[in-house]
Every structure is written in structure tokens, then in C-alpha cells.
Amino acid sequence: MTTQVQSQSAYDVIVVGSGAGAMAAAVVAADQGLSVLIVEKSDKYGGTSAISGGGIWIPNNHYFAEKGGNDSFDKAFTYLKASTEGKIDEERLRAYLEYAPRMIHYLETRSRVRYTVAEKYPDYYPHLPGSLPGGRTLDPELFDTSLLGDELNNLRKPSPSTLLMGRIAWTARHAHKAMAREFGWRLMILGLMARYKLDIKWRRKTKQDRRAALGSALIGSLRRSLMDRQVPLWLRTDFRELMIKDGRVAGIKVCRDGQMLTLEARRGVIFGSGGFEQNQALRDKYLPQPTRAGWSATPPANNTGAALEAGMAAGAATDLLDWAWWAPTIHVPGEEKPRGVFAERAFPGAIVVNGLGKRFVNEAAPYLEFGDAMYREHQKGGKAIPAWVIFDAHFRFHYAMGPLMPAQVMPDSRLRKEWLNSVYWKGDSLADLARQIGVDAGGLESTVKRVNEFARTGIDVDFGRGGNVFDRYYGDSNVKPNPCLAPLAKGPFYAMRLDAGDIGTKGGLLTNANAQVLHQSGEPIPGLYAIGNTSASVMGTSYPGAGGTLGPAMTFGYIAAQHIAANR
Incomplete structure (x- = not known):
């Protein structure tokens, strides 16, 4: 849409969103002598960051x-x-x-x-x-x-x-x-x-x-x-659309306190407002199935893809829309969002199985690859969404899993009663546990027997768990010969449901090395920048290291602010 700008307020730079990348961009822009405004949809600042x-x-x-x-x-x-x-x-x-x-x-x-x-x-x-x-x-x-x-x-x-x-x-x-x-x-x-x-x-x-x-x-x-730096940050300010004048992004329209406002951006608009993981319609359109906004570990009702859709309406190119920063999640009743399961999967004595009771991935793998494996297995008919993390009483006593603190600190008697059969399931035997969660009992018992042998030898023949320095980072350094492997032998046995969650979507507006949003023609859209999960990740479909989301968000925020200042 092309609209003549009639500004009610004007700034050199307007930043949409208040996560780490957005704030870093605003700090740098202000230091360059530019007037800056940050607008944030929520009543809290910080976003997923x-x-x-x-x-x-x-x-x-x-x-x-x-x-x-x-x-x-x-x-x-x-x-x-x-x-x-x-x-x-x-x-x-x-x-x-x-x-x-x-x-x-x-x-x-x-x-x-x-x-x-x-x-x-x-x-x-x-x-x-x-x-x-x-x-x-x-x-x-x-x-x-x-x-x-x-x-x-x-x-x-x-x-x-x-x-x-x-x-x-x-x-x-x-x-x-x-x-x-x-x-x-x-x-x-x-x-x-x-x-x-x-x-x-x-x-x-x-x-x-x-x-x-x-x-x-x-x-x-x-x-x-x-x-x-006295940079204003407006909360409860919902971005609605880009304002374009003479082929250049010249501002934005927002809704603040129930009133529509037109804000002029003399030098540029920086989108740093996250991805689209909380928009179920966009998830259904782009992400692999099944997919649920309720599985995401990001703040509900935020990150709905408004910036993505506005950029696309302005002719922007996109990439990686079928990818997210996958991470398995556990739903805890009463909490506003699920909890991501990151480190616990590497602890010795817990395994993850599909509906057939079979392992399908190295449990200690990076969470992006773990989530991708859930989808790949599910598409092959392995019933991996949801998947189930299984552990025994020894694990329960010594280690945490999701909201369950180690039993030596928080025994079952102190857990919330409503968590039983919703957050965790408990059985005197593997067969009993399998029956409760709808997993094939024979498959589960066979898998546990095989893993127990791996624990004895220290070598996971199937998936190589504990075989590299990353796996071992969160392993128990006191467990030998493999800090990521221990037998499941002591009842009662426990299960927790893992959903195919995420910590944000990976795809978005395609940008160049200056964080400028690219038109479908390949040329930059004048005045428009995108960083963080609003942009298609510079990491592609990979996740090279911890901080591979925030590092690029802050870096390209820095680059965008410098580029705007150099081209005023």
C-alpha cells in the first residue's frame, strides 16, 4: 500500500520491537546523533530475549x-x-x-x-x-x-x-x-x-x-x-503498517492507547519485532505439520508476524519460512508458556522415544536438530510428535527434568498433585508406564534393554550419544565411562511429554549485508531494515553455537544503525 505520510510525530529512526537486537540498534543509532523511538506491542519490554x-x-x-x-x-x-x-x-x-x-x-x-x-x-x-x-x-x-x-x-x-x-x-x-x-x-x-x-x-x-x-x-x-541516552520506549504500541512515500519507507502506523498514530521515520525503520511463531494461521501456512503456537516457548500474543506481512506487502523477498528455531517443550499447567528442554536431555539415565517405544535421535543433540528429528521421524510414521522422555528413580533422585527438580530436593510428595498424569506419568514398571502414555510396551522394554548395554560399554552404537565434546558439556562428569549414558533400571519409572516446540521462527524478510530488506527484484527497499527473527537467519537452517540467535540480532542491529547514520 502506498500512503502519503502525514506525521504526528517524527524521528530519524524508528525501531519496532524491544528485544536485544532492537535495543542494541537503538543504542548505536542514538550514539550517532540520530533521534530514535522504540515501539513495543506488549506491556513489557524485552521480548523473547x-x-x-x-x-x-x-x-x-x-x-x-x-x-x-x-x-x-x-x-x-x-x-x-x-x-x-x-x-x-x-x-x-x-x-x-x-x-x-x-x-x-x-x-x-x-x-x-x-x-x-x-x-x-x-x-x-x-x-x-x-x-x-x-x-x-x-x-x-x-x-x-x-x-x-x-x-x-x-x-x-x-x-x-x-x-x-x-x-x-x-x-x-x-x-x-x-x-x-x-x-x-x-x-x-x-x-x-x-x-x-x-x-x-x-x-x-x-x-x-x-x-x-x-x-x-x-x-x-x-x-x-x-x-x-533518553531514548523513548513506547509500550502497548501495536505496529500496523508501513508508510511509503515516493518508493521509500518513510514511517509507520501504530495503534497506541486505542488511537491510530502516524509516525515519520526520516532515515529508516528497523524491524526487530521477532518472528511469527505466535500466529497460528502463518504457522499452518509455512511450517511443517503438526504445528501449534501453544507449543512455542516464546511470549504468547507477541511475535505474530506483523512486520513480516508488512514487508511482504511492500514487495520484500523472504526465505526460510518453513523453519523455526526448534526446541522440544513441556507444558506446565498454570504457566503462560511451555518450558524449553535444553540441557536435561544430555543427563545420563534419560532417553527419548517415539510412540513405538523406539529412540530416533541422539538425545543430547542441539535442540534445533532435536526438533528437526522429531518432524523427520513423525513424517516417516514414527509417531514422534509428541515424543516421550523416559527415566527411572535413580535419574529422578539426582537430576532435573523440565519443572521437576531432583527428588533429593523436591520428592514426588512435594510436587503439585495436578502435575501427575499431566506433566509427568509414573509407573511401577516400564510396561505400566507405556500403557499410561500410549507407547508400545514391547518397543520400550527392548529399547531400554539396549540402552542399558550402551551405558555399560559407554558407546551408543545407534546415535553416538556422548561421543563428542558438545554432548558431554551437559553430561555428568562423575559418570563413567560415558557422562551422558546411565542405565534405566530402578523403578518407579517416569515419562514426560515433549512437544515440537520452538524459541522463535527462523524465516523472514530477506536482507543484505547492511541489514537492508531486499525487494523481490533483489534491490534494497529504501529506508527498511530487518534484524533478528524478523529477518531470514544468517545461519540458514543451522544453529552453529549457543547465542546463534541473539548474536546476529545484535550485530545486524549495530550494522543497521551504522548504515543509517552513514547515509543520512
Whole structure:
């Protein structure tokens, strides 16, 4: 639609969305002397970024180099070309690898954002050339939320699963140490609990931890950085359509407080408002079946694809619309969204089976590949949607799974009664458990017998679980010979349903190396930029490492802001 712009308010740059990429773009644009407005549909800022792990995948970063790490542009480029299988424009790959280290150095030196390197967190595809066993993923430092003042009330709250005891902030490094049961993990947890308990002045105001971690830390630090720059962020402001004048995107229409407003963007509009995973109609149109918005681990009623549809209406090209950032999820009654199951699948003593009672994937595989395997198996008739994670009493005592904390901390008697036969199922025998969940009993018993032999030898002949550095990252370092394999032998036995969920869609508006949205003709649409999940991922159908979503979102936000400033 072409509409003459009659602005009620004007800015140099308007950013749609308030996730990490959007906020990073706004910070950089403001530093370039541009007037900036952020508009956010929800009554909370931070989007999916705020409930994420907050990690960013930044090859050749200065944090790793300062610790003596050995990385390079060429190594990372070799790895990205291999993981994206030549399907992504090399100019975009080069732009990402060139500007990602600059972006995080910029934010560290000029904003409140603080990271440190996760030296032990390996790339997701250790078998590919150019991969590293650690050093490319950066983990947010804890952030003091008292710096936000009243704006803390508008920050999207983290998922309970990302907090220690559902309340205490801890970094991904803390969580890994506890999950892998590394030396000193119990003392570390006691220290975190003591820090929280002794902050008496803060706890008189709220039970929420003063410190934020993971995605909350990232978003909190970015929001404080925007406050330092007096950049306005409008909540409850719903983007409706692009305004185009003389072939150039010149602004947007929004609905705010029930009133339609026309906002002029003199230099550019940056879409950073997420994907379309909460729009069931678009899921049905583009994603593999079956698909449900209710399986997604992202905030309900947000990420509905409005920016995608507006870009397409303006003639934009698209790519990867049939892909999402797959992640298996568990539904917990009473919670606003399902919980993603990320690390727990690698713990020894739990397996995942289809409706035939058979394994179909390496349980410790990256969550993108795990979700893709669910669809591939289901399409072959393997009844893998839903899939079922199965474990025994020994696993239940020692390890967490979804909302179930280890029984040594939270025995079955302390679990919510409504969770039985909805969140978890329990049987005295494998046959009894199989009957309850509708899985073939013979297939399940045969699978468990086979896996128990793998646990004895330490070699998963079928899927190679625990056979690489990524698998072992979340394994139990005390379990030998394979930290990801243990027998299922002690009743009662447990099952939990895994849905084919996601942490966002992967496809979107096609962009170039400057984050400019491309028309179907191949030329940039003047004045329009897209980053994060609104754009087709620079990672293609791959997920090269932890932070492979937020890293590109923030990097191309940085690039977009710089490009707008350089072409004013």
C-alpha cells in the first residue's frame, strides 16, 4: 500500500520491537546523533530475549583472545560455510563475522552491557571444520536491577526454569557447573543462596532477586543504556503498517492507547519485532505439520508476524519460512508458556522415544536438530510428535527434568498433585508406564534393554550419544565411562511429554549485508531494515553455537544503525 505520510510525530529512526537486537540498534543509532523511538506491542519490554539465556555467539571475540584463546576470522568463516552448507550469501556471513566482535566491544565500552566468555561451551557442530571446543559463546554478567528504578516493573520476567530454586539469578556458567556436578557445585549453590538471603533490604521490597542473569541481565543493561541516552520506549504500541512515500519507507502506523498514530521515520525503520511463531494461521501456512503456537516457548500474543506481512506487502523477498528455531517443550499447567528442554536431555539415565517405544535421535543433540528429528521421524510414521522422555528413580533422585527438580530436593510428595498424569506419568514398571502414555510396551522394554548395554560399554552404537565434546558439556562428569549414558533400571519409572516446540521462527524478510530488506527484484527497499527473527537467519537452517540467535540480532542491529547514520 502506498500512503502519503502525514506525521504526528517524527524521528530519524524508528525501531519496532524491544528485544536485544532492537535495543542494541537503538543504542548505536542514538550514539550517532540520530533521534530514535522504540515501539513495543506488549506491556513489557524485552521480548523473547528477556526470557532467553542471553548468550551471544561471537567468533573471534576479544574476551577469548585476552584469555589466550586461538580463534580467527578464517576459522569461523570455514565453520559457518560448512554449517550453512553454502546456502547463505557469503557477503552476509562475512559481515557478521567482521562486525560481531566490533559490536560487543562497542557495547562493552560505551554502554552498561557486560559479558564474559564461556570458555568451555563448545560449538554445536564439533565435527565440522573450523569448530572450536569453547570460547565463541559469551555469557551475560549479573546485572543490578535497582539501576532500572521504576522501569524494572516493565521488564519481562524470566521463566522460572532459568532461576535457581525458581527465584535466584545465576549465570549459564553457574548452571553448567551445577548440572554437570563439577567439583564445588554444592558450595557454589550455597553461596548464591546466601547472597540472595542476605540482601535483606531488597527482599523487604520484593522476593525477586536484585540481580538479573541471562536474558534479563542483557535486556536490563540495554534498557539502562537507553535510559542514559533518553531514548523513548513506547509500550502497548501495536505496529500496523508501513508508510511509503515516493518508493521509500518513510514511517509507520501504530495503534497506541486505542488511537491510530502516524509516525515519520526520516532515515529508516528497523524491524526487530521477532518472528511469527505466535500466529497460528502463518504457522499452518509455512511450517511443517503438526504445528501449534501453544507449543512455542516464546511470549504468547507477541511475535505474530506483523512486520513480516508488512514487508511482504511492500514487495520484500523472504526465505526460510518453513523453519523455526526448534526446541522440544513441556507444558506446565498454570504457566503462560511451555518450558524449553535444553540441557536435561544430555543427563545420563534419560532417553527419548517415539510412540513405538523406539529412540530416533541422539538425545543430547542441539535442540534445533532435536526438533528437526522429531518432524523427520513423525513424517516417516514414527509417531514422534509428541515424543516421550523416559527415566527411572535413580535419574529422578539426582537430576532435573523440565519443572521437576531432583527428588533429593523436591520428592514426588512435594510436587503439585495436578502435575501427575499431566506433566509427568509414573509407573511401577516400564510396561505400566507405556500403557499410561500410549507407547508400545514391547518397543520400550527392548529399547531400554539396549540402552542399558550402551551405558555399560559407554558407546551408543545407534546415535553416538556422548561421543563428542558438545554432548558431554551437559553430561555428568562423575559418570563413567560415558557422562551422558546411565542405565534405566530402578523403578518407579517416569515419562514426560515433549512437544515440537520452538524459541522463535527462523524465516523472514530477506536482507543484505547492511541489514537492508531486499525487494523481490533483489534491490534494497529504501529506508527498511530487518534484524533478528524478523529477518531470514544468517545461519540458514543451522544453529552453529549457543547465542546463534541473539548474536546476529545484535550485530545486524549495530550494522543497521551504522548504515543509517552513514547515509543520512
